[in-house]
Amino acid sequence: MSITRLHPGPRMSQAVIHNGTVYLAGQVGTPGADVASQTRDCLDAIDALLEEAGTNKSKLLQVIIWLADMADFQDMNAVYDAWVDPANPAARACGEAKLATPDYKVEFIVTAAV
Template sequence: MSDITRLHSGPRMSQAVIHNGTVYLAGQVAAPGESVTAQTKAALAQVEALLDEAGSDKSKLLSAVIWLESMDDFAEMNAVWDAWVDPANPPARACGEARLATPDYRFEIIVTAAL
């Protein structure tokens, strides 16, 4: 049986779970109330930090699911995403509009990566 490693665990969730060569991140958000650009940049920085701690990096992303408070922010978010993502190794990606935990959150991302 493979070991399971959990990073930054609390009673409800872990920020990252590593199992069988794969890293699963919890949804990452930034400070509420900021612009979608600022929230996207901050959340992607958190993704990078968690992947680094797990022993991975953004070049090993397998999939990304992005939730926007409004699809009106799609182009603005994509400008940040396109500058951040490894163009030689883009993940499978989905993006949709959803009501997030608070209306002040405009961006949330969930990623899965290989070690």
């Protein structure tokens, strides 16, 4: 079985494709922007990586969302709900976590079928 790595770097790849599944690295938005803007940035990056991997959001399997502050849950969901394919929603989890820097408000981790 082959493994394809998209945009590999010294620490991680932005996506790894194996056995019909694509695993995306955590996607974050523009540091310092509000949570809605960062969510849009994340979802745009997810769309682009999924397309490069030969798939799209209709084939999402799992979405894990980390918020720096659960008080941002509604603002993040307003953007996410407008983006997600309502006919093909993924299994999803959302929690609060200290992110890599205080400038990040949200991070998305996505797994999809190819």
